Amino acid sequence: MTYSGTIAPLVTPVDADGRVHEASVARLIGSVRAEVTGLMPALSSGEGWKLSEAQWRDMITYTVRYADGLPVLAGIHLPDTEAVIERARVALDLGAATAVVTTPFRSDISQDEIYQHYRRIREAVPIPLFLYNEEAVSGNKIELETLLRICELPGIVGIKESSGSAEYTRRAAAGLTIPVFEGWENLLSDVPGVAGMIGPLANLDPALCNAVLVDPAPEVQKRVDEACERYGIFRDDWYRYVKQELHRREVIAFPDVVAER
Numbered sequence: 001m002t003y004s005g006t007i008a009p010l011v012t013p014v015d016a017d018g019r020v021h022e023a024s025v026a027r028l029i030g031s032v033r034a035e036v037t038g039l040m041p042a043l044s045s046g047e048g049w050k051l052s053e054a055q056w057r058d059m060i061t062y063t064v065r066y067a068d069g070l071p072v073l074a075g076i077h078l079p080d081t082e083a084v085i086e087r088a089r090v091a092l093d094l095g096a097a098t099a100v101v102t103t104p105f106r107s108d109i110s111q112d113e114i115y116q117h118y119r120r121i122r123e124a125v126p127i128p129l130f131l132y133n134e135e136a137v138s139g140n141k142i143e144l145e146t147l148l149r150i151c152e153l154p155g156i157v158g159i160k161e162s163s164g165s166a167e168y169t170r171r172a173a174a175g176l177t178i179p180v181f182e183g184w185e186n187l188l189s190d191v192p193g194v195a196g197m198i199g200p201l202a203n204l205d206p207a208l209c210n211a212v213l214v215d216p217a218p219e220v221q222k223r224v225d226e227a228c229e230r231y232g233i234f235r236d237d238w239y240r241y242v243k244q245e246l247h248r249r250e251v252i253a254f255p256d257v258v259a260e261r
Contacts, residue, residue: 001071001097003130003158003179004195005037006209008202009045009075011243012059013252018259020058024252026066028203031251033070035206037196039063043075043100043160045200045239047258049137051077055258057090064095071097073130073158077137079105081117088125098157100130107139111146118150128155134162134183144171151178160198166190185209185228189216200233200242 013024029039041063042048042056051059060074074096076087081104088099101121103114122129131150133142141163142150150156159176161169162183169191173180179195182188188197189212202209205227212220228234232241240257247255 001157003038003071003073003181006035006196006202006206006213007038007040007073007181007198008032008036008206009040009043009198009200010059010063011200011203011239011246011252012042012046012048012051012055012258013243013246013254014055014256014258015254016256018055018256020055020062021253022058022062022065024254025059025062027251028246029063029066029068029070031249032202032206033068035210036070036202038071038073038097039067040073040075040100040160040198043077043132044134044137044162045203045242046075047239048075048077050258050260052261053087056087057094060091060094060096073098073100075100075132077102081120084117085121085124088121088127092125092127096127098128098130099125100132100160102132102134103138103140103142105138109140111143114140114142114146115149118156119153122153122155126155128157130158130160131156132160132162134160144168144175147172148175151176158195161194169194185212185224185233186221188212188224189218189221192216200238201228201231203242204231204245 013021074091173193181198246252
């Protein structure tokens with residue numbers, strides 16, 4: 001399938017004991033369903049790098065259970081290729097439509113190693129891949145030339161572009177037929193040509209995310225920026241504040257974040 005529009009990178013609702021809370025996952029999906037084209041659990045907004053295997057499995061399972069026709073793009077936030085391959089096989093078995101994969105967690109990695117990472121995953125597991133270009137967790141960036149090369153591999157179906165560079169995003173969108181999604185809400189009016197957006201605001205106001213995609217005028221972008229400031233989207237631990245607001249709205253039962261491992 002071809003992805004577009006607003007995809008929600010779901011937070012991971014957990015109780016005070018760290019267990020993924022199934023009823024909260026169901027309510028969260030119900031609260032965004034009408035405005036989104038897909039569900040992306042267990043990525044950065046879902047604290048994916050902190051999830052235990054059991055937490056990750058539960059979050060993917062519950063998201064698939066309550067997706068009701070929406071595609072589930074399973075986030076895999078793990079430090080090395082072999083771990084990602086193993087987890088991607090599980091995602092496929094659990095019913096995910098796509099796996100969303102970052103680069104290995106190394107600051108000294110070469111661009112060819114990044115390419116080989118994605119090539120090996122594609123050859124090992126018959127699940128389509130979304131690339132996730134970010135630096136905060138992985139410690140590295142996918143250079144544009146490398147991105148274009150990776151996208152020549154079969155089965156690459158989208159890119160969550162969270163470099164923070166509007167110029168990079170514009171060049172990627174212009175150079176690829178694969179859909180590129182902006183990962184920073186404050187850049188949406190600066191990146192014509194993107195297929196959609198995947199950002200934490202979609203947990204709280206997916207209709208506003210859709211509005212700026214349809215009309216990226218300055219006044220609409222201003223509304224997005226104000227919402228992001230109000231909900232703490234641009235803080236380093238944004239997921240904490242998104243959860244607090246969802247808890248205030250009684251969408252999720254607990255405001256707890258996932259404990260560090």
